[in-house]
C-alpha cells in the first residue's frame with residue numbers, strides 16, 4: 532500500500548512512522564508513506580496557503596489551488612482508491628471502515644487546519660471524509676496518524692501470528708477478553724485457573740465468555 536499525506540505540518544506526523552509497528556511495516560516494504568508539504572504548491576508570497584473566509588468571520592480557510600495542484604500531480608502518477616479528508620464532521624472511524632481501507636492500493640490523506648478547507652475541495656477532489664471522534668483537534672495530522680496506524684496493522688504480514696489483528700477488540704463486534712501473564716499470583720490476586728490448565732478447548736470457551744461479558748458490561752451497543 533502507498534499512503535500520500537498532504538499537510539502543512541509534516542513534522543507533527545513523522546515520528547509515529549519512525550517507531551514500532553508502522554516503522555517495521557515500512558522497512559518490510561509492506562507500506563510506503565510520503566509527505567507532501569502544501570506550502571510547496573503555492574506561488575503566493577510567504578508561501579500562503581490560507582485566506583479569510585468569504586462572508587466574514589473568525590478563522591482562516593485553506594485555499595483550493597495548492598491542494599488541487601498537489602492532488603492533481605499525484606493523480607497523474609497513479610490511481611488512488613480513496614482521497615481522504617480528515618475532519619471532525621466526517622464519518623466516524625471504526626474497525627470495519629479500517630478493514631475496508633486496508634485493502635486499498637494507494638490512498639491520499641489530506642490534513643485540515645484552521646477553519647477547514649474551501650468547500651470546493653470537498654466537492655471536487657475528496658472521495659471520503661473521516662473523523663476520529665466527536666472532539667476537535669488543532670489539525671488533521673494526529674487524526675491521520677491514528678487512521679494510518681489502524682489500517683497499516685491490518686495489512687497482511689505487518690503483524691506476526693502472536694499479535695494477529697484477528698484477535699483485536701471489535702474484529703467480531705466484541706471487545707477483547709481479559710489477559711494475564713506471570714506471576715500466577717500477585718498480592719493474593721490469582722490468574723483464573725482455567726488459563727493455566729493446558730486445556731485449550733476450555734481456555735477458548737473461557738475467552739469467549741470473558742469477551743462477551745466485557746462487551747455486555749462496557750459496550751452493550753456493540754451487541755445490538
Ligand code: ADE
Pocket residue numbers: 617618619643661662663664665666667668669670671674
Ligand atoms: N481534525 C480536527 N479534528 C478532527 C477529528 N476529530 N477527526 C479528524 N480530523 C480532525
